[in-house]
Amino acid sequence: MLVAEWIEQVRAWRGHVTGSVGFVPTMGYLHAGHLELVRRARHENDAEAVSIFVNPLQFGPGEDFARYPRDLECDLRLLQDERVDLVFAPEVVEIYPPGFSTVVDVGSIGQRLEGASRPGHFRGVATVVTKLFMVVQPHRAYFGWKDAQQVAVIRKLVADLAIPVEIVAVPTVREEDGLAYSSRNIYLSPEERRAAPALYAALTHARVLWQEGERDAERLRQAVYARLAEEPLIRVDYVSVADAGTMEELAVADRPAVLSLAAWLGTTRLIDAVLLGAE
Numbered sequence: 001m002l003v004a005e006w007i008e009q010v011r012a013w014r015g016h017v018t019g020s021v022g023f024v025p026t027m028g029y030l031h032a033g034h035l036e037l038v039r040r041a042r043h044e045n046d047a048e049a050v051s052i053f054v055n056p057l058q059f060g061p062g063e064d065f066a067r068y069p070r071d072l073e074c075d076l077r078l079l080q081d082e083r084v085d086l087v088f089a090p091e092v093v094e095i096y097p098p099g100f101s102t103v104v105d106v107g108s109i110g111q112r113l114e115g116a117s118r119p120g121h122f123r124g125v126a127t128v129v130t131k132l133f134m135v136v137q138p139h140r141a142y143f144g145w146k147d148a149q150q151v152a153v154i155r156k157l158v159a160d161l162a163i164p165v166e167i168v169a170v171p172t173v174r175e176e177d178g179l180a181y182s183s184r185n186i187y188l189s190p191e192e193r194r195a196a197p198a199l200y201a202a203l204t205h206a207r208v209l210w211q212e213g214e215r216d217a218e219r220l221r222q223a224v225y226a227r228l229a230e231e232p233l234i235r236v237d238y239v240s241v242a243d244a245g246t247m248e249e250l251a252v253a254d255r256p257a258v259l260s261l262a263a264w265l266g267t268t269r270l271i272d273a274v275l276l277g278a279e
């Protein structure tokens with residue numbers, strides 16, 4: 001496994017690879033959800049690259065950039081065990097050298113939901129992912145459905161900019177009690193961790209209603225709110241039923257949709273999502 005810190009090292013590696021390249025961009029502190037992406041990429045491609053980069057551009061002022069968990073040594077061990085070919089783990093200055101000023105902004109799809117709660121977040125995601133795609137030049141790139149809006153944003157950016165990368169969205173990996181794996185779960189106190197499975201339980205409850213034929217999106221949202229109201233440690237940011245392609249809020253959930261939420265447990269903000277008829 002080659003561990004590269006510099007763009008030139010990645011380009012040199014890429015120049016020698018024959019066959020398809022699968023790519024998993026991450027911010028490190030890898031968990032079972034990341035490893036699922038890594039395995040899928042391994043299975044579907046001849047060579048595999050993973051990036052580890054905590055991207056300052058996608059964190060707002062007052063967010064958790066400085067305290068975001070990092071453990072490069074452990075990440076590298078896990079990726080070695082998965083037989084990854086290349087890990088790109090640059091310093092901030094390699095991605096954003098002095099004078100860097102170009103950004104990628106996907107417009108309204110990135111301004112709703114997470115984009116509304118975290119202004120500039122998707123500009124940061126789109127900018128770094130575009131740069132990583134230019135450096136690694138993968139055939140396929142892998143993202144988790146938990147970040148459903150991120151999937152939609154990245155699909156939009158590769159379509160708009162004609163970047164020849166297939167975006168593969170992979171089902172969310174969950175702990176036994178339903179909590180989606182996230183690097184931020186580490187922040188939860190024991191009480192908050194006990195309350196956190198209510199997030200997925202609320203989504204599942206509304207999805208069952210949808211499976212039983214409920215198509216009124218507001219009733220589905222209200223069903224999620226009502227379940228979450230039973231858990232005093234949870235403070236809801238938003239609940240959304242949105243078109244899976246555009247992330248526009250729906251009045252009627254009669255097409256592939258994403259049912260998603262963001263909520264605070266203490267000082268930790270978690271997101272989760274399930275699909276309603278979307279692949």
Ligand code: PAF
Nearest residue numbers: 025026027055125128147
């Ligand atoms: O999902 C993430 O971990 C990040 O948003 C990503 C895609 C690696 C970009 O920094």
